[in-house]
Each structure stands twice: as C-alpha cells, then as structure tokens.
Amino acid sequence: MAPHAVSQEHQRIWWKEAVFYQVYPASFKDSNGDGWGDIPGLVSKIDYISSLGVDVVWLSPMFESPQVDMGYDISDYEAVYAPYGTVEDVEKLAQACHDRGMKLILDLVINHTSDQHAWFKESRSSKTNPKRDWYFWRPARYDEQGNRLPPTNYRSYFAGGTWTWDETTKEYYLHLYAKEQPDLNWENEECRKAVYNSAIHFWLKKGIDGFRIDTVNKYSKHIDFPQAPITDPKTFIQPAAQFWCNGPRIHEFIKEMNTKVLSHYQTYDGQPLVTVGELSLTPEPAGVLPYISAKQKELDMIFQFDITHLGQGNGFSDKYDFTPWTLPEMKRIVEKWQTFIDGTDGWTTVFNENHDNGRSISRFADDSLAWREVCAKMLAIKLMTQTGTVFLYQGQEIGMINAPKEWPIEEYKDVEALNYWNEAVRLAENGADLTRKERIRHGLQIMARDHARLPFQWDATENAGFTTGSPWMRTHDLYREINAESQIDDPNSVLSFYKKMIRLRREHKDVLVYGSFRLLEPENLSTFAFRKHYQDKTAFVALNFTASPQPVPTGIAGSGKTLLASSYEKTDPEMLQPYEGRVYIDY
Structure with a gap:
C-alpha cells in the first residue's frame, strides 16, 4: 500500500x-x-x-x-x-x-480515589478489613542500617515517591499522583x-x-x-512507568x-x-x-x-x-x-x-x-x-493566553506546579542543582497547568464577569x-473566526474530518503545510509560524483552488503574511 x-x-x-x-x-x-x-x-x-x-x-x-x-x-x-x-x-x-x-x-x-473516600477509610482501618485489598498496601523494606524504605523506588507524577507510610496499620499504600490520591486495585x-x-x-x-x-x-x-x-x-526515586x-x-x-x-x-x-x-x-x-x-x-x-x-x-x-x-x-x-x-x-x-x-x-x-x-x-x-x-x-x-510572566509563583495554585517548584527550591538549598529554580520558573511560565485554569473572561467588568465575589484564582490582567x-x-x-471554522468543518466534513493527511515540506522551518484528500476532493492548508512573510508553499500556490478561510481579511496569492493560516478546497 x-x-x-x-x-x-x-x-x-x-x-x-x-x-x-x-x-x-x-x-x-x-x-x-x-x-x-x-x-x-x-x-x-x-x-x-x-x-x-x-x-x-x-x-x-x-x-x-x-x-x-x-x-x-x-x-x-x-x-x-x-x-x-x-x-x-x-x-x-x-x-x-x-x-x-x-x-x-x-x-x-x-x-484512584481521594484518601477521604469511604472505601479508603475502610481499607486503611485494619489489615483484615474487607476493603483492604481494594487498594495497594505493602510492608516496608529496610536497608542495612535498619532504616525504613518504601516498597519501591518509583517517582510519582507530582514529584516525590509513589508510596506513603500509614501509621494505622504500619504499611505503605500506592499513589501514582498525590499522596491523597491512593490507587484502586483493579485486580480485585x-x-x-x-x-x-x-x-x-x-x-x-x-x-x-x-x-x-x-x-x-x-x-x-x-x-x-x-x-x-x-x-x-x-x-532515590526513579521513573517507573x-x-x-x-x-x-x-x-x-x-x-x-x-x-x-x-x-x-x-x-x-x-x-x-x-x-x-x-x-x-x-x-x-x-x-x-x-x-x-x-x-x-x-x-x-x-x-x-x-x-x-x-x-x-x-x-x-x-x-x-x-x-x-x-x-x-x-x-x-x-x-x-x-x-x-x-x-x-x-x-x-x-x-x-x-x-x-x-x-x-x-x-x-x-x-x-x-x-x-x-x-x-x-x-x-x-x-x-x-x-x-x-x-x-x-x-x-x-x-x-497564559498568565503574565511577571506573576509571582504565589499565584500558582496547582499541586503539580507547586510540588515541582518546592522540589527545585530544596535542590537549590541543598546545593544539588543551583540553576533548577530559574529553569523550573521559566518552564512553569510557559507550560504550567494553572494557565488554563484562570477564570473565563466574559466581559470587561470587575473579575472579567466571572464572579461578583473574590475569585478562587486571579483573573488575567x-x-x-x-x-x-x-x-x-x-x-x-x-x-467569530472559531464559529466560522466550526461551520466550515461541518460543511466540508468529508475531507476535513475523514480525509487522509499528507505532510508537505516537512523540513521547512517557517511554514507548516499539508494536504487532505477524500475521493475527488482535496483541502490544502498553509500555516506561517513566523512573524515574517513567507512564500506560499509549493503545491498550494496556483489557480483552481477556492480559498475557504484565512486568518487575514486580505491575502496575497504568493505570500503568507506573518502568522497567517489559510485553507483551500480543490474539487
């Protein structure tokens, strides 16, 4: 084929x-x-x-x-x-x-559930509880000096290990995420x-x-x-997916x-x-x-x-x-x-x-x-x-868009972001990695989960129309x-443009939803172009990822194609404007 x-x-x-x-x-x-x-x-x-x-x-x-x-x-x-x-x-x-x-x-x-779920409360209550095996419980290990160690050396998603010691029954339970999120035992x-x-x-x-x-x-x-x-x-903790x-x-x-x-x-x-x-x-x-x-x-x-x-x-x-x-x-x-x-x-x-x-x-x-x-x-x-x-x-x-880079780390609420930040602070204080704090700060400014969780911006009134009270998370500046x-x-x-594109996708669903994809100019550092094909219908897409004009990619420029949409009101047949996207249809 x-x-x-x-x-x-x-x-x-x-x-x-x-x-x-x-x-x-x-x-x-x-x-x-x-x-x-x-x-x-x-x-x-x-x-x-x-x-x-x-x-x-x-x-x-x-x-x-x-x-x-x-x-x-x-x-x-x-x-x-x-x-x-x-x-x-x-x-x-x-x-x-x-x-x-x-x-x-x-x-x-x-x-996983919360550690406050009734199932987990029962599970941790005793080793003989009927729900004990609904979660993963394991005894401690000990090193040569007699120090208690967790059952394994796995690293969790949220920084730290995947096992937490529970004093009630003197065993560890497993959690791939936060310690308050014990994993359910699907074997049961x-x-x-x-x-x-x-x-x-x-x-x-x-x-x-x-x-x-x-x-x-x-x-x-x-x-x-x-x-x-x-x-x-x-x-000590290691990736173990x-x-x-x-x-x-x-x-x-x-x-x-x-x-x-x-x-x-x-x-x-x-x-x-x-x-x-x-x-x-x-x-x-x-x-x-x-x-x-x-x-x-x-x-x-x-x-x-x-x-x-x-x-x-x-x-x-x-x-x-x-x-x-x-x-x-x-x-x-x-x-x-x-x-x-x-x-x-x-x-x-x-x-x-x-x-x-x-x-x-x-x-x-x-x-x-x-x-x-x-x-x-x-x-x-x-x-x-x-x-x-x-x-x-x-x-x-x-x-x-993302929260402003000027926001201090105190504005971040997410458990993952804060765990990574606190880990970086500890490594810096211990002298293990003196540059990690600034590297993690920069990474969080770009990729943190908090950016998507800022209140929706409904209007220009106080707190963006999200609430008449004090928002749980700061609204975007x-x-x-x-x-x-x-x-x-x-x-x-x-x-309005998103509404237009949703309509166009529905109108041309044969090629846009179901069409086969073909990448064009894969090594072009500035322009992302591809072709979609379904039976006798072809769509051509050109995306300029730079702030400079770029030539319309070979195979897309030329007559015979209908321009369905552009991110600009006026287009040049030969050049894509900065950050312009276009889609053409050819029947």
Missing part, C-alpha cells in the same frame, strides 16, 4: 464528526458570588456554548472532593462538590444540553464492581452521554512491584468495563455512547491501536499527548525544564498521529489545549499584543482542518482586552 493510502473508509459515527467543548467548572462561571465557578453558572451560559456550533460539552470533575487535585481526588462518586451545586444541577445541565441538540459527558476518574473484582456501580451506572442513569476517562491505561500494574532501574543517580502503565491486564479490564456497563446505555437521542480515554506514556501507534480498534470494543478514541509535550523536558523530573522545539518537530508529531489510523478501524482526536497545559497561543505561537489575535486564528485553522474528533477548551475560542462580550458582535474577532 502506498504511503498515506487508506484501504478502507472510516465508518461514519456521530462522535467522529462532533466538536467537543471542555468546561473546567471552577473557572467557567460563578452564579452565587462565592468566587468558585459552578454548574448553575454553566447552565446560565449554555446558550453561549451552543452558539459556538459545538456538539458535546465535556464537564471536568465536579464530584465530591477535598480538592487537593482540583476534583481528580474524588471522595464520593455519587455526590457533587457543594460549591459546584448538586446532582440535580447536573441533571438540569444534561437537559439544557439536550434541549439544544448537544450532548454531555463527564470525567470518569477511576484509577469486588472493587471493580463497586466502581462500575458508583462511578458509571449512577451517572448514566442520570442521562449523560458518555465519559472522558482519566488515566485509562494505568488500571493494571505489575503487582510484584519490581524496583525501577537507576536512571537518575542523584535521587513500565511497571504501572499499559499493564498486563489493562485490555481485559477496559473490555470488561465496556461490555458489562457502557455498552448497555445510549445517548439521549438513541446514539451510541462516546468514550475518550486519556492515554499517556504510549508513544507508538502499535501501543495505541488496541485501545481504539472498533473490533476490540474498548474505547472510541484516545488523547495522545505528544503535541502538548512539545517543550517539555525528558522524563518525569524534567517535565517543566523547558526545551526549545522546532517546527519540523511539531510537523512530525502531527503527521504521526494523523496517519496512524489510515487503513485501520481506529480513530483519532485533535486538540491544542486542555486543563493540563499552558495556552496554545503562548506555547506554540506569539501572545504579544501585535500577534495574538492572528495567531489564535492561525491555530484555529490548524486544529479545524485535521482528521479526527476536535476538542476545544474553554477560552480557546476567544484567544485566552488583560481581561478588559480579551473577553467574550467584546467579540460576540465583531465579525473579525477570534470568537
């Missing part, structure tokens, strides 16, 4: 053609002035979301939680964190979405049944339409827990969840449910395809994170140690994950932003006053012309310049 050829057409299903819109509830809209976004606030803005032309609302965790990790530490799957509202509010939200022809999906966070069948009933059945019966599934490839661990090889001799990611029973567990639970439900309008998994640390297509092959009956699609890893250092400890990247690197990533489904029954996703990354304009383009709007439009063209299911993140559609109200009636705004 020739490169980029497709041996079969992809089956057309509603979620492949859908545009999803992610809402981070704490930061979207506060209805009662307590400074915390809530579900009634989201419902009050549902017409705004509907006006974008999106098809699905994805609501990030709103469950009962101590909020150590912004709701990804769930203490009760069947309750809503009170500042967000109630279970009835979620039902009202689902109905509001359905009334407008949109669907609603929730986050499914079932690799009773535990799995409880998860299905409490976290999945409960909400599907309330009328939601599917799930974004958190950390979906971490349910199966190597339960003999071997020691990790020493790859960083400066520290090979022992807890994509484990030996992972496909068995996901198939069981699908066949025993998910497959028994439909969306509100009788369509198949949708599932999209967060599939980290799986860098090759051969590892991804088993999760999304239609015949395997596991997941509909997954998020692959190479594009959001641009600029991140290698390994866990270097995540926020910024590494400059080149445009050909970005192109290779996009090409890899655009073409890996060719000739398969799998599907892919495309996104530039989510709640775990810095804003795309600030990371991939130029967020200065001179260029931020045209960069937002250029990135919109890049996103909306790729094959796969599109995911937008709140505020992306109005061109929100530029909310008077960047806000939704100022863009709604402006035909040249970033918001």
Whole structure:
C-alpha cells in the first residue's frame, strides 16, 4: 500500500464528526458570588456554548472532593462538590444540553480515589478489613542500617515517591499522583464492581452521554512491584512507568468495563455512547491501536499527548525544564498521529489545549499584543482542518493566553506546579542543582497547568464577569482586552473566526474530518503545510509560524483552488503574511 493510502473508509459515527467543548467548572462561571465557578453558572451560559456550533460539552470533575487535585481526588462518586451545586444541577445541565441538540459527558476518574473516600477509610482501618485489598498496601523494606524504605523506588507524577507510610496499620499504600490520591486495585473484582456501580451506572442513569476517562491505561500494574532501574543517580526515586502503565491486564479490564456497563446505555437521542480515554506514556501507534480498534470494543478514541509535550523536558523530573522545539518537530508529531489510523478501524482526536497545559497561543505561537489575535486564528485553522474528533477548551475560542510572566509563583495554585517548584527550591538549598529554580520558573511560565485554569473572561467588568465575589484564582490582567462580550458582535474577532471554522468543518466534513493527511515540506522551518484528500476532493492548508512573510508553499500556490478561510481579511496569492493560516478546497 502506498504511503498515506487508506484501504478502507472510516465508518461514519456521530462522535467522529462532533466538536467537543471542555468546561473546567471552577473557572467557567460563578452564579452565587462565592468566587468558585459552578454548574448553575454553566447552565446560565449554555446558550453561549451552543452558539459556538459545538456538539458535546465535556464537564471536568465536579464530584465530591477535598480538592487537593482540583476534583481528580474524588471522595464520593455519587455526590457533587457543594460549591459546584448538586446532582440535580447536573441533571438540569444534561437537559439544557439536550434541549439544544448537544450532548454531555463527564470525567470518569477511576484509577484512584481521594484518601477521604469511604472505601479508603475502610481499607486503611485494619489489615483484615474487607476493603483492604481494594487498594495497594505493602510492608516496608529496610536497608542495612535498619532504616525504613518504601516498597519501591518509583517517582510519582507530582514529584516525590509513589508510596506513603500509614501509621494505622504500619504499611505503605500506592499513589501514582498525590499522596491523597491512593490507587484502586483493579485486580480485585469486588472493587471493580463497586466502581462500575458508583462511578458509571449512577451517572448514566442520570442521562449523560458518555465519559472522558482519566488515566485509562494505568488500571493494571505489575503487582510484584519490581524496583525501577537507576536512571537518575542523584535521587532515590526513579521513573517507573513500565511497571504501572499499559499493564498486563489493562485490555481485559477496559473490555470488561465496556461490555458489562457502557455498552448497555445510549445517548439521549438513541446514539451510541462516546468514550475518550486519556492515554499517556504510549508513544507508538502499535501501543495505541488496541485501545481504539472498533473490533476490540474498548474505547472510541484516545488523547495522545505528544503535541502538548512539545517543550517539555525528558522524563518525569524534567517535565517543566523547558526545551526549545522546532517546527519540523511539531510537523512530525502531527503527521504521526494523523496517519496512524489510515487503513485501520481506529480513530483519532485533535486538540491544542486542555486543563493540563499552558495556552496554545503562548506555547506554540506569539501572545504579544501585535500577534495574538492572528495567531489564535492561525491555530484555529490548524486544529479545524485535521482528521479526527476536535476538542476545544474553554477560552480557546476567544484567544485566552497564559498568565503574565511577571506573576509571582504565589499565584500558582496547582499541586503539580507547586510540588515541582518546592522540589527545585530544596535542590537549590541543598546545593544539588543551583540553576533548577530559574529553569523550573521559566518552564512553569510557559507550560504550567494553572494557565488554563484562570477564570473565563466574559466581559470587561470587575473579575472579567466571572464572579461578583473574590475569585478562587486571579483573573488575567488583560481581561478588559480579551473577553467574550467584546467579540460576540465583531465579525473579525477570534470568537467569530472559531464559529466560522466550526461551520466550515461541518460543511466540508468529508475531507476535513475523514480525509487522509499528507505532510508537505516537512523540513521547512517557517511554514507548516499539508494536504487532505477524500475521493475527488482535496483541502490544502498553509500555516506561517513566523512573524515574517513567507512564500506560499509549493503545491498550494496556483489557480483552481477556492480559498475557504484565512486568518487575514486580505491575502496575497504568493505570500503568507506573518502568522497567517489559510485553507483551500480543490474539487
């Protein structure tokens, strides 16, 4: 088969053609002035979301939680964190979405719970408790001097180790994330049944339409827990994802969840449910395809994170140690994950932003006053012309950008950011790495999760119209310049452009959603160009990633093509203007 050829057409299903819109509830809209976004606030803005032309609302965790990790530490799957509202509010939200022809999906966070969950409280109460084996408990090890050591030397996601000592029963428990997020033991069948009933059945019966599934490839661990090889001799804790990611029973567990639970439900309008998994640390297509092959009956699609890893250092400890990247690197990533489904029954996703990354304009383009709007439009063209299911993140559609670099570290709230910062401070104080503090500060200014979590900028009133109270997180200094109200009636705004691109994607879904991808000029350092083909229809996309004019790439310039969109009102047939994006159609 020739490169980029497709041996079969992809089956057309509603979620492949859908545009999803992610809402981070704490930061979207506060209805009662307590400074915390809530579900009634989201419902009050549902017409705004509907006006974008999106098809699905994805609501990030709103469950009962101590909020150590912004709701990804769930203490009760069947309750809503009170500042967000109630279970009835979620039902009202689902109905509001359905009334407008949109669907609603929730986050499914079932690799771990909060340490305040009733299950964990029972599990830690005694070694003989029936729920003891619902989590991973292991005895201590001891060195030659008799010092207590954790069961393994694994490094966690949030800096530090993966084991915490519990005085009650004198054993360690496992947590891949914060110590307040103990991992569930999916090897225990009773535990799995409880998860299905409490976290999945409960909400599907309330009328939601599917799930974004958190950390979906971490349910199966190597339960003999071997020691990790020493790859960083400066520290006791070592990267060890090979022992807890994509484990030996992972496909068995996901198939069981699908066949025993998910497959028994439909969306509100009788369509198949949708599932999209967060599939980290799986860098090759051969590892991804088993999760999304239609015949395997596991997941509909997954998020692959190479594009959001641009600029991140290698390994866990270097995540926020910024590494400059080149445009050909970005192109290779996009090409890899655009073409890996060719000739398969799998599907892919495309996104530039989510709640775990810095804003795309600030990371991939130029967020200065001179260029931020045209960069937002250029990135919109890049996103909306790729094959796969599109995911937008709140505020992306109005061109929100990272927090100012002048903000002190005290403005950062995220547990991961603060753990990395505190680790850098300790290393500096110990004399182990005197430059790490400034390197991590720089990395956080570009890539920290906090940037995506700033309150949504609704208007130019105090606190950007997000709240009448004191916001839980500082609003962006530029909310008077960047806000939704100022863009709604402006035909040249970033918001209007996103609406236009969503319409164009729908009108040309054959080639833009389902078309085969072909990269052009892969080593060009300034321009990103590609071609999409479907039957007798071809789309051509050219993106200038520089602040200087660039020639329209070979193969795109010339007559016979219809210009569908540009990030500029006026175009030059031969030259792309600074940060200009264009898409052409050729019939």
